[in-house]
Amino acid sequence: MSRAIESELAGWLALSFDQLGDGWGLSTLAEAFAEVIEPGRAQEIAGRVIDLMPVEPVDPVNTLRRVLVDLPKLATTVVSLEPVSMRFGAVEIPDLAALAQLLNVTPTELEWFADRGGWLRHASQPLSHYRYRRLPKAAGVRVVEAPKVRLREIQRRILHRVLAGIPADRACHGFEKGCSAATFAAPHAGSEVVVRQDLRDFFPTILVARVRAVFAACGYSSVVARVLAELCTTATPVAELRGLGYSQRTLLAARHLPQGAPTSPRLANLVARSLDRRLTGYAHRHGLTYTRYADDLAFSGNADLDTARLIWTVTRIARDEGFTVHTGKTLIRRAHQRQVLAGLVVNDSPAAPRDRYDAVRALLHNCARTGATAQNINGHNDFRAHVCGLISWIGETAPHRRDKLLTMADRVDWTT
Numbered sequence: 386m387s388r389a390i391e392s393e394l395a396g397w398l399a400l401s402f403d404q405l406g407d408g409w410g411l412s413t414l415a416e417a418f419a420e421v422i423e424p425g426r427a428q429e430i431a432g433r434v435i436d437l438m439p440v441e442p443v444d445p446v447n448t449l450r451r452v453l454v455d456l457p458k459l460a461t462t463v464v465s466l467e468p469v470s471m472r473f474g475a476v477e478i479p480d481l482a483a484l485a486q487l488l489n490v491t492p493t494e495l496e497w498f499a500d501r502g503g504w505l506r507h508a509s510q511p512l513s514h515y516r517y518r519r520l521p522k523a524a525g526v527r528v529v530e531a532p533k534v535r536l537r538e539i540q541r542r543i544l545h546r547v548l549a550g551i552p553a554d555r556a557c558h559g560f561e562k563g564c565s566a567a568t569f570a571a572p573h574a575g576s577e578v579v580v581r582q583d584l585r586d587f588f589p590t591i592l593v594a595r596v597r598a599v600f601a602a603c604g605y606s607s608v609v610a611r612v613l614a615e616l617c618t619t620a621t622p623v624a625e626l627r628g629l630g631y632s633q634r635t636l637l638a639a640r641h642l643p644q645g646a647p648t649s650p651r652l653a654n655l656v657a658r659s660l661d662r663r664l665t666g667y668a669h670r671h672g673l674t675y676t677r678y679a680d681d682l683a684f685s686g687n688a689d690l691d692t693a694r695l696i697w698t699v700t701r702i703a704r705d706e707g708f709t710v711h712t713g714k715t716l717i718r719r720a721h722q723r724q725v726l727a728g729l730v731v732n733d734s735p736a737a738p739r740d741r742y743d744a745v746r747a748l749l750h751n752c753a754r755t756g757a758t759a760q761n762i763n764g765h766n767d768f769r770a771h772v773c774g775l776i777s778w779i780g781e782t783a784p785h786r787r788d789k790l791l792t793m794a795d796r797v798d799w800t801t
Contacts, residue, residue, distance in 0.1 A: 409441030
């Protein structure tokens with residue numbers, strides 16, 4: 386094992402002790418080291434350190450790092466206890482050196498972007514790995530945490546090279562290959578009763594421990610799983626929490642999935658796999674249909690569906706799986722009412738509402754008449770891409786409408 390790998394592992398062990406901060410001693414060191422490596426080996430290495438330094442040094446963290454890296458075959462003995470047995474087609478990453486190589490970063494950069502020591506909780510914006518925006522919603526604001534260029538590239542590599550092959554549950558239709566709002570809504574088309582429930586604070590609810598469990602389930606060692614999880618999560622800096630409500634501040638202050646990171650939707654779907662399996666099982670036992678699109682849960686069934694029992698059961702299952710149902714957003718729609726899922730009307734077959742189609746058609750007409758710039762009242766950076774996205778959404782369920790709108794879009798001068 387190379388000297389660089391041993392130095393990197395020693396650094397992680399020393400940082401674990403620094404975070405624990407419960408004084409010097411065999412039990413304290415062993416507990417700290419067990420956060421990074423297998424507990425039995427952590428106890429052995431802690432004993433070797435205490436033999437060398439019975440009394441706490443003046444600078445314990447840096448001294449500990451230097452002592453650990455000089456322990457004979459430190460990395461070799463640790464890694465050998467955690468054999469790689471990959472599952473779900475995950476790519477093999479035996480150690481941190483291999484992870485750094487896969488992500489095209491140095492070991493030091495790996496530690497910096499993972500923010501292992503929580504240094505960025507009080508850092509100024511130029512040092513932060515994220516940019517923050519607050520978007521208004523019906524009640525309060527949504528905090529969007531978008532990674533900056535380097536971290537976004539790292540997360541994209543994790544998404545495509547680590548997470549891509551891990552299967553989500555078949556009930557999950559949001560952000561999955563071959564799935565869309567249309568495939569989410571289609572199984573409920575023509576149902577006599579449709580029930581939609583919403584999960585509150587979907588991304589912030591998913592904390593780092595649950596993300597680490599996903600990577601560990603793939604067969605990664607505790608060290609690699611921990612760093613991968615830390616690269617994909619963040620604790621919102623104190624300065625960005627000001628003005629938010631207590632419950633929202635509490636969620637964001639802990640390491641969580643950031644809404645805005647490319648890895649967050651995929652990881653959220655994998656964390657919610659157990660929720661999907663339990664709700665699918667419940668639906669099958671009671672003759673119902675269940676699908677999920679991100680934080681939207683949809684159920685449908687016959688006219689005799691006991692909606693009160695369904696809502697109570699789903700709320701309990703979600704709570705048991707670490708999620709919270711937003712009771713104020715629960716909707717029950719019967720066949721004589723407009724049944725809407727992910728913005729699509731599903732009374733017959735999934736389709737964008739007529740008023741949404743008419744609004745886009747009117748927008749394109751005005752763009753052709755007055756110029757695109759005058760119609761960009763919300764200041765979209767790429768107004769053409771925004772409009773094309775609306776056309777694409779409508780066209781998923783109505784190709785003839787899409788063709789009409791695209792013909793109108795071709796007549797618009799998007800430069801004026």
